[in-house]
Amino acid sequence: MIKSFYILLFLIFIFYGCSTSKKIQSPNDGLSYGKKMENTGIFIDACKEKMIGNYDEAAKLFERCIETDPSNAAAIYELAGLKFLNKDKAALSLTEKAVQLEPDNKWFLLQLGKIYNQNKQYSQEASVFSRLVALDAYNTDYYNDWSNSCLYAGKPEEAIKVLNIAENKIGITEEFSLKKKDIYFSIKKIDKAIAEVEKLIAKYPENSRYYESLADLYLKNKNMDKALATYQKILELDPSNEYVHLLLADYYRLTGDREKSFSHLKLAFSNSSLNIDTKISILYSYYKLTEVYKDYKNEAFELCKLLVQVHPEEPKAHSIFADFLFREKRIDEARNEYRLVNKYDNSKYIVWEQLLLCDSELKDDSSLIVESAKGIDIFPEQPTLYYFNGTANFHLKKYETAANAFKQGKEYVADNKPLLTQFYSYLGDTYYQLKKFNESDSAYEKVLELDPDNAYVMNNYGYYLSERDMRLDYAEKLAKKANELKPNNAAYLDTYGWILFKLNKIDEAKIWILKAIEHGGMQDAVILEHYGDVLFNIGSANEAVEYWIKSKLAGNDSALLDKKIKDKKLYLK
Numbered sequence: 001m002i003k004s005f006y007i008l009l010f011l012i013f014i015f016y017g018c019s020t021s022k023k024i025q026s027p028n029d030g031l032s033y034g035k036k037m038e039n040t041g042i043f044i045d046a047c048k049e050k051m052i053g054n055y056d057e058a059a060k061l062f063e064r065c066i067e068t069d070p071s072n073a074a075a076i077y078e079l080a081g082l083k084f085l086n087k088d089k090a091a092l093s094l095t096e097k098a099v100q101l102e103p104d105n106k107w108f109l110l111q112l113g114k115i116y117n118q119n120k121q122y123s124q125e126a127s128v129f130s131r132l133v134a135l136d137a138y139n140t141d142y143y144n145d146w147s148n149s150c151l152y153a154g155k156p157e158e159a160i161k162v163l164n165i166a167e168n169k170i171g172i173t174e175e176f177s178l179k180k181k182d183i184y185f186s187i188k189k190i191d192k193a194i195a196e197v198e199k200l201i202a203k204y205p206e207n208s209r210y211y212e213s214l215a216d217l218y219l220k221n222k223n224m225d226k227a228l229a230t231y232q233k234i235l236e237l238d239p240s241n242e243y244v245h246l247l248l249a250d251y252y253r254l255t256g257d258r259e260k261s262f263s264h265l266k267l268a269f270s271n272s273s274l275n276i277d278t279k280i281s282i283l284y285s286y287y288k289l290t291e292v293y294k295d296y297k298n299e300a301f302e303l304c305k306l307l308v309q310v311h312p313e314e315p316k317a318h319s320i321f322a323d324f325l326f327r328e329k330r331i332d333e334a335r336n337e338y339r340l341v342n343k344y345d346n347s348k349y350i351v352w353e354q355l356l357l358c359d360s361e362l363k364d365d366s367s368l369i370v371e372s373a374k375g376i377d378i379f380p381e382q383p384t385l386y387y388f389n390g391t392a393n394f395h396l397k398k399y400e401t402a403a404n405a406f407k408q409g410k411e412y413v414a415d416n417k418p419l420l421t422q423f424y425s426y427l428g429d430t431y432y433q434l435k436k437f438n439e440s441d442s443a444y445e446k447v448l449e450l451d452p453d454n455a456y457v458m459n460n461y462g463y464y465l466s467e468r469d470m471r472l473d474y475a476e477k478l479a480k481k482a483n484e485l486k487p488n489n490a491a492y493l494d495t496y497g498w499i500l501f502k503l504n505k506i507d508e509a510k511i512w513i514l515k516a517i518e519h520g521g522m523q524d525a526v527i528l529e530h531y532g533d534v535l536f537n538i539g540s541a542n543e544a545v546e547y548w549i550k551s552k553l554a555g556n557d558s559a560l561l562d563k564k565i566k567d568k569k570l571y572l573k
Contacts, residue, residue: 073101122153242274368392458482490521525556
């Protein structure tokens with residue numbers, strides 16, 4: 001309540017215009033004391049409604065104030081402000097009227113300037129700020145806005161005049177001198193832009209930043225000797241300047257001296273004070289550059305090594321180094337860097353994914369299991385982590401653990417049909433190894449529902465059905481379509497041939513399994529054994545044994561195969 005009381009007192013103070021601002025005499029100044037107090041109450045109520053966001057009610061009350069006293073500048077100003085919020089064009093005429101009534105009220109003038117700006121009436125806006133400067137000649141914001149209005153109006157020379165007025169009144173300042181420099185540069189008056197920076201240097205000779213600005217102008221004006229001399233002056237003033245070597249690197253790049261350019265770039269990277277994000281942005285430029293120009297790769301790796309040496313505990317440094325290494329297939333080194341990223345900051349999911357990709361590329365299933373499990377602890381709703389965990393456990397024949405990972409992970413897949421398909425595909429394979437055939441078949445059927453042309457699953461599903469002597473006609477259809485989709489694939493050719501064998505279509509079986517051998521199956525132990533089985537079935541026992549022996553040499557350690565070779569007889573189970 002006390003706070004509200006003081007606010008109301010403040011509003012009354014504004015309402016009566018108790019300020020040094022000049023007012024124009026109004027015919028309504030003769031309002032009775034009672035009317036004035038009544039109007040004051042309405043004004044205060046209007047301000048209350050505005051404060052709590054009831055703008056429509058506030059506008060009605062301000063209008064009542066104006067009806068009683070058309071010269072109530074405060075009410076007109078407030079009503080104009082509400083109209084402006086609603087993008088009502090009447091805001092301009094109302095604010096202009098308020099300014100007519102109180103020409104020296106800075107708040108009225110500021111609102112008028114804002115409306116002119118929104119209406120893109122920049123010359124009128126400039127006029128408003130010239131009046132504000134007349135009221136307060138030391139307010140730098142007014143000069144800044146006045147000069148901006150001139151620039152928006154397409155009058156850069158006028159903007160410079162405004163800034164010169166400010167300088168004559170306030171003195172040389174960095175803000176206005178650099179702004180004049182930029183304007184002069186934009187209108188191609190480079191000499192005058194240089195003169196502005198030289199003025200700053202004359203006033204602040206120890207400030208190396210101004211020399212940087214001056215050297216930049218010399219570079220843009222193709223005055224290379226003066227640019228170099230200025231950079232040398234910066235080094236003289238500030239030998240530890242973290243940016244000067246970047247500037248020199250750019251200078252030598254422009255002059256075509258690649259060796260010196262890179263030398264200064266290394267010095268910049270060696271400076272621990274130089275912001276790491278600046279270094280990272282340079283390395284990203286190298287990342288794109290080296291995709292086209294391979295001869296820059298050595299430079300990029302040298303900078304990466306410097307980065308991690310100077311910032312050994314900064315995850316960003318190790319991350320970008322890892323990205324370079326990964327792209328160059330230096331997977332083991334990349335993995336070490338990704339591990340260092342996670343050591344210092346394990347909150348970036350994309351880094352975990354890259355780390356697991358490295359494990360996968362290196363076929364390091366043991367690490368993949370450990371690191372995917374850590375990732376799951378941090379990101380329990382990221383399905384890809386479960387996928388990596390499941391595949392690693394599957395490869396190590398930990399089928400129960402793999403199945404659990406796949407079951408959990410698929411529940412987190414959203415709007416990613418290919419990934420969901422992969423989960424069900426692996427579930428089909430995993431359940432088959434666990435001899436949970438109904439679950440395996442259901443998983444494969446789910447894959448074919450999601451992806452009717454999934455040749456991999458058609459092949460596996462068909463083969464596993466044939467191994468169980470189940471639904472062989474359906475298995476044949478699956479295998480046939482897999483070969484239509486992916487012709488000349490040794491594994492798919494063999495599956496189709498083997499299913500035909502199970503259907504007692506021996507001659508056809510021989511043709512397809514022989515095709516499998518011809519398309520790369522000569523080193524595949526399973527294909528070689530199958531071909532031996534077919535040969536035995538058609539009466540070529542000796543040749544069958546030869547292929548069984550070849551299967552054994554290719555790595556087939558089946559006890560049943562040993563029995564076939566020993567007895568020179570066909571055993572299917």
